[in-house]
Amino acid sequence: xxxxxxxxxxxxxxxxxxxxxxPPQTSxxxxxxxxxxxxxxxxxxxxxxxxxGPALTDSAENNGTDCWLKRVDYxxxxxxxxxxxxxxxxHEDHGEGYDPYHVGTSLGCGSIALWDTEAKTADKLIQPNxxxxxxxxxxxxxxxxxxxxxxxxxxxxDEIKRITLEKGNQFYKxxxxxxxxxxxxxxxxxxxVTTHDGKAVAKVNSEGDTITTWETIDDSQVGTAVALxxxxxxxxxxxxxxxxxxxxxxxVAQTDKQGQxxxxxxxxxxxxxxxxxFSQWQEYADNYLAKADTAKITADSVKALTKxxxxxxxxxxxxxxxxxxxxxxxxxxMNREQYHDLEWHHGALYAGMNEWRKIADDxxxxxxxxxxxxxxDWGLHQRPYHADDHTVGQFYLSFYEDFHQPEMLExxxxxxxxxxxxxxxxxxxxxxxxxxxxxxxxxxxxLFMAPPVWARLAKITGEExxxxxxxxxxxxxxxxxxxxxxxxxxxxxxxxxxxxxxxxDVFWARGNGWVFGGLALMIPDLPVTWQQRDFYIDxxxxxxxxxxxxxxxxxxxxxxxxxxTEGYPIKETSGTSFYAYGIAxxxxxxxxxxxxxxxxxxxxxxxxxxxVTDEGMLGFVQPVGAAPGDSFPxxxxxxxxxxxxxxxxxxxxxxDSEEAKKNSQITP
Numbered sequence: 001x002x003x004x005x006x007x008x009x010x011x012x013x014x015x016x017x018x019x020x021x022x023p024p025q026t027s028x029x030x031x032x033x034x035x036x037x038x039x040x041x042x043x044x045x046x047x048x049x050x051x052x053g054p055a056l057t058d059s060a061e062n063n064g065t066d067c068w069l070k071r072v073d074y075x076x077x078x079x080x081x082x083x084x085x086x087x088x089x090x091h092e093d094h095g096e097g098y099d100p101y102h103v104g105t106s107l108g109c110g111s112i113a114l115w116d117t118e119a120k121t122a123d124k125l126i127q128p129n130x131x132x133x134x135x136x137x138x139x140x141x142x143x144x145x146x147x148x149x150x151x152x153x154x155x156x157x158d159e160i161k162r163i164t165l166e167k168g169n170q171f172y173k174x175x176x177x178x179x180x181x182x183x184x185x186x187x188x189x190x191x192x193v194t195t196h197d198g199k200a201v202a203k204v205n206s207e208g209d210t211i212t213t214w215e216t217i218d219d220s221q222v223g224t225a226v227a228l229x230x231x232x233x234x235x236x237x238x239x240x241x242x243x244x245x246x247x248x249x250x251x252v253a254q255t256d257k258q259g260q261x262x263x264x265x266x267x268x269x270x271x272x273x274x275x276x277x278f279s280q281w282q283e284y285a286d287n288y289l290a291k292a293d294t295a296k297i298t299a300d301s302v303k304a305l306t307k308x309x310x311x312x313x314x315x316x317x318x319x320x321x322x323x324x325x326x327x328x329x330x331x332x333x334m335n336r337e338q339y340h341d342l343e344w345h346h347g348a349l350y351a352g353m354n355e356w357r358k359i360a361d362d363x364x365x366x367x368x369x370x371x372x373x374x375x376x377d378w379g380l381h382q383r384p385y386h387a388d389d390h391t392v393g394q395f396y397l398s399f400y401e402d403f404h405q406p407e408m409l410e411x412x413x414x415x416x417x418x419x420x421x422x423x424x425x426x427x428x429x430x431x432x433x434x435x436x437x438x439x440x441x442x443x444x445x446x447l448f449m450a451p452p453v454w455a456r457l458a459k460i461t462g463e464e465x466x467x468x469x470x471x472x473x474x475x476x477x478x479x480x481x482x483x484x485x486x487x488x489x490x491x492x493x494x495x496x497x498x499x500x501x502x503x504x505d506v507f508w509a510r511g512n513g514w515v516f517g518g519l520a521l522m523i524p525d526l527p528v529t530w531q532q533r534d535f536y537i538d539x540x541x542x543x544x545x546x547x548x549x550x551x552x553x554x555x556x557x558x559x560x561x562x563x564x565t566e567g568y569p570i571k572e573t574s575g576t577s578f579y580a581y582g583i584a585x586x587x588x589x590x591x592x593x594x595x596x597x598x599x600x601x602x603x604x605x606x607x608x609x610x611x612v613t614d615e616g617m618l619g620f621v622q623p624v625g626a627a628p629g630d631s632f633p634x635x636x637x638x639x640x641x642x643x644x645x646x647x648x649x650x651x652x653x654x655x656d657s658e659e660a661k662k663n664s665q666i667t668p
Contacts, residue, residue, distance in 0.1 A: 027167040029075045030144040032134055036081055040134050042144060044167050045073040046274070047267050048097075049109065051148060052130040062127045063150055064108030064194075069222065069269040070097035097269070100217050104245035106194035109224045110265030112161070112176055114152060115188040115252050122241045125190060125248070128152045128159065142167040156180060157187070170275070171227070171266035171288055177259055184259035190237070191263045192250035193224040200224075201278065202249035204236040205286045206554045206571035207610075207620075207633060211236065211249045212285045214278035223268040223281035227289055228253060228261075231613055231633040235328070236569065264288065290610065297605060299655035303359075305612060306648030310356055312616030313349065313641045314368055325623040325635035334624065341372055342381035344449055345624070345639050347391025351452075351521065352581075352642030354395040355649040369395055379411045385424055385439035387446035390415075393453035394521065397460060409460065416457060420469055428480050430492040437492065441477045443626070444489040444511045448518035455525040464530075471532050478539070483507070487546040488561060489515050491626055504562035508627050512561060513578030516543050517643060520585040520650075537591060540582070544592055547579055548600040555607030559628035572631045573611045573620040577643035580604040584650035588657070598654075605651050608644060618644050 030042035038053025048068035052061040068090070070076050076097065080090040090099050107113060107127070114126040128150040138145040143166045150159040157180050165172040178187050193213050195202055200215035210227040228234055228251055235252040255261040266285060268275040275281050295301065316323060321336030339345050350369055357365035378396050381389030393412040400408040426436030430443070441447060454470035457463075481490045488507040490496060498506045519540040526533045550561055556576040558568040583601045586592035611620045611633075619633040621640030 026075055026141045027073070028140070028142055028144045028165055029077055030136060030139065030146050030165070031077070033077075033081055035085060038130075039081075040131065040146075040148065041068075041077045041081070042146070042163065042165055042172075043068070043070070043075060043077050044165050044169065046070075046168065046170050046272070047172075048077060049172070049265075049267075050077075051111075052103075053134075054130060054132060056130050059130075060105050061103060062105060062129050063111050063113075063131065064103040064106050064127075065111045065265065066099065066103045067101050067109040067222075067224065067267040068097065068099045069101070069220075069267075069271070071269065071272040072096045097271070101222065102196060102245075103194070106245040107192050107248055109193055109267055110174075110191065110226045110263075112159075112174070112189055112191045112261075112263065114155065114157070115190040115250075117188055122239060123243065123246045124239070125246075125250075126152065126154065137162070157185065169266075170268055170284060171225070171264045173262065173264055175260065175262045176255075178255055179259055184257070185255075186257050186259060187255050188252065189255060189261060190248075190250040190252045191226045191228070191261075191265075192239075192248040193226055194245065195238075195240075195247045195249055197244060197247050198240060200249075202238060203282060204249075204251075204569045205282070206552070206556065206565070206569065206607075208234050208236055208570040209251065209633065210285050210289070211251060212278070212282045213249060214281060221270040221276075221278075223275065223278065223285075225264075225266045225281070225285040226251060227264040227266075227285060229263075230289055231619055233632055233634045297602060297609075297655070299652050299659055302605070302648055302652045302655060305609060306356060306645060306652065307360065307362075308616035309612060309618055309641060309648070310353065310360070310365060310645055313353075313638065314364070316617075320638055323617060323636050325621055325630070325632055325637050327623050327625070327630050330623075339638070340381070341376050342379070342389070342392050344381075344388035344391045345637065346372075347388070347394065347449065348639035349642035349645075350392060350395040352645035352649075354398050356645040359649055359652060370399065373399060373408065377411065378408050380415055384415060385419060387441055387450035390453050391449040394456065397453065397456040400460060401456075412453065413457060413461065416454065416466065420465060423469075428476060428493070430494045441473050442480075443492040444477070444481050444508075445491070445514040447474060447477060447489075448514035448521075452518055452522040452525070455522045459525045459527070467526075467530060467532075471535075475535075482539075486562070487542045488512050495627070500560050500563040501567045502562075502564060504560075506563075506627065507561040509557045509559050509561050509572060509575030510578070510622060511626075512543070512547075513575040513582075513643065516540070516547070516582040517578035517646065519543075520582040520646075524589075540586065541591060544583060544586055544597065547583070548597060551600050551603065555603035555605075559622060559631070563628065568628060570631055571607065571611070571620050572622045573608060573618055574622055574637065574640035574643050576604055577608060577618075577640060577647045580608060581643060581647035581650055584647060584654050588650060588653050601651065601654075605647070608647065 027045040033039040033041055037055040039050045041050040048070050050066045084090050092098055116124045116126050131148040131150055133149040136146045145164045148161045160177045162175045163172055178185055200213040202213045204211050209232055212225045214223050237250045239248045241247055268281050270276045324336050383389045396408050424436045424439040428437045428442035429435055430437050451470050451474050454466045458466035489512050491508045491511040495506050523536055556571040559572045583597050587594050587597055612618055618636050618641050620631045621637040622629055622631045
């Protein structure tokens with residue numbers, strides 16, 4: 001063939017090649033691997049995983065998930081398995097990544113197991129053996145869906161796990177369906193990751209629905225994670241045992257009645273370059289399922305959310321017990337029965353609803369409260385001295401100011417006059433024999449319940465005797481429970497010798513929230529000329545300054561204020577709502593510097609926004625108690641809602657004022 005003919009032939013081949021259809025680049029891949037002991041492997045452009053199959057039934061492996069570390073965006077599963085057959089080990093990094101991750105008998109990276117609440121040992125996990133069957137449901141260049149079948153021999157329970165992996169994600173989605181004898185079964189389960197016998201650092205996010213780990217393997221760092229959908233009822237457990245491979249970070253939850261549960265599993269490798277630190281990994285994992293928080297906080301958005309919460313509470317008022325937060329180990333007296341209209345729990349709700357009704361532009365909230373007062377003849381609750389039973393007087397007297405109906409005032413005035421004529425004067429020491437701590441204000445919560453009623457009664461009647469009594473009793477409580485060192489209140493004298501895990505004193509968030517919120521309610525009713533008024537303003541400002549010092553990064557405050565996220569990883573919203581209310585009120589009234597306090601307030605409000613379900617229920621409210629405890633995403637309490645409504649009202653006022661000022665400046 002002459003030279004010209006050769007050139008023409010080559011040119012034709014090049015032209016034909018350029019006109020050929022190039023198959024799309026595959027980013028996501030999954031397959032059964034019979035050549036390697038029945039593995040099933042799957043990957044996208046970020047991560048790769050494998051699970052173990054029937055050929056390993058008699059080995060140490062079970063349903064644990066192995067994560068392969070890759071730093072290339074093209075598929076490597078087939079190449080690595082083929083290389084392994086040729087003597088090129090995928091346990092060594094040849095430039096694309098490798099598999100150094102140990103699974104053994106553990107859950108590995110994000111598997112699921114039954115959770116045996118009756119087990120007497122630290123290890124309460126019941127795992128199945130390796131998968132028994134698989135089915136690929138959907139497969140494209142950007143997405144793969146497949147199912148794995150597992151059998152729990154000791155329980156005769158079957159699990160079908162459907163996994164969905166898409167391009168561009170560090171996480172995959174898993175949906176497990178459990179059945180027994182062919183029928184769906186509701187079960188306690190745990191999803192989690194191995195800590196490699198404690199070598200990995202494990203953290204849970206403030207919602208309690210996402211676990212992240214971070215550890216050094218060889219010369220780089222590896223992160224793993226599991227997450228449950230937002231507002232799932234979970235419990236974080238760091239299971240630590242001396243048995244190899246049995247230490248895990250776990251989220252314990254329950255399937256639905258159909259035996260179904262959805263969860264998410266992910267991994268990251270520092271050498272891949274996208275995520276190179278634990279903080280980055282925590283942020284990615286925490287935000288993977290989070291509500292988008294890019295929307296600007298405006299007066300309208302705050303008012304709409306506050307209305308949603310108020311409406312939900314009114315609609316569900318008669319069924320409040322159904323949604324009531326109870327501790328994991330509730331005392332015998334605690335239950336889900338409806339509270340009496342006049343108990344303090346409702347009193348706090350009414351106080352917040354009373355603030356909200358004033359700016360809501362809807363009479364339904366006023367009418368709701370008015371019906372409460374009317375059907376109880378505007379009377380206080382049963383115990384004549386107890387501050388808790390005076391709380392409803394706050395909204396009674398506010399209504400009197402608006403409607404001037406004597407029946408709204410007289411029962412409270414009559415009872416308080418009786419107290420003045422028959423005062424209790426005994427010790428406030430909580431543990432003292434024959435203490436008067438309950439008949440006076442021997443616990444810091446009382447400073448929310450009763451003092452604002454006394455102050456408002458003095459304002460309405462013009463009689464300073466009510467102020468004098470209020471100040472005398474308030475000062476006695478302050479002198480006993482105020483920590484001048486920490487600028488916080490002990491809940492009562494029984495906490496003087498108690499400490500957090502980190503050695504700090506125990507200062508209960510909601511307890512101090514009661515005080516702080518109570519000051520914001522009461523100070524407006526104190527006469528400007530009253531000589532004791534400055535004491536309350538000074539106390540309020542000291543508390544505010546301390547509170548922004550100890551606010552968490554997530555915008556909330558720990559249930560034990562000085563216990564930190566280590567002691568209290570899960571957030572709580574009743575204390576945070578009271579603090580948001582008090583800070584917003586102080587900015588609005590000019591008692592707090594806006595430049596200093598507004599950022600803390602906006603962080604708090606953003607955290608509260610994320611704690612409201614789509615239906616309008618405020619989650620993460622700590623149950624009734626006297627100290628730090630539990631909180632749950634899917635339960636609430638009426639007093640927390642009251643604090644939220646008060647907070648929403650004041651935040652709305654702040655933003656509405658700012659927006660009005662801005663608009664006036666740009667209007668010609």
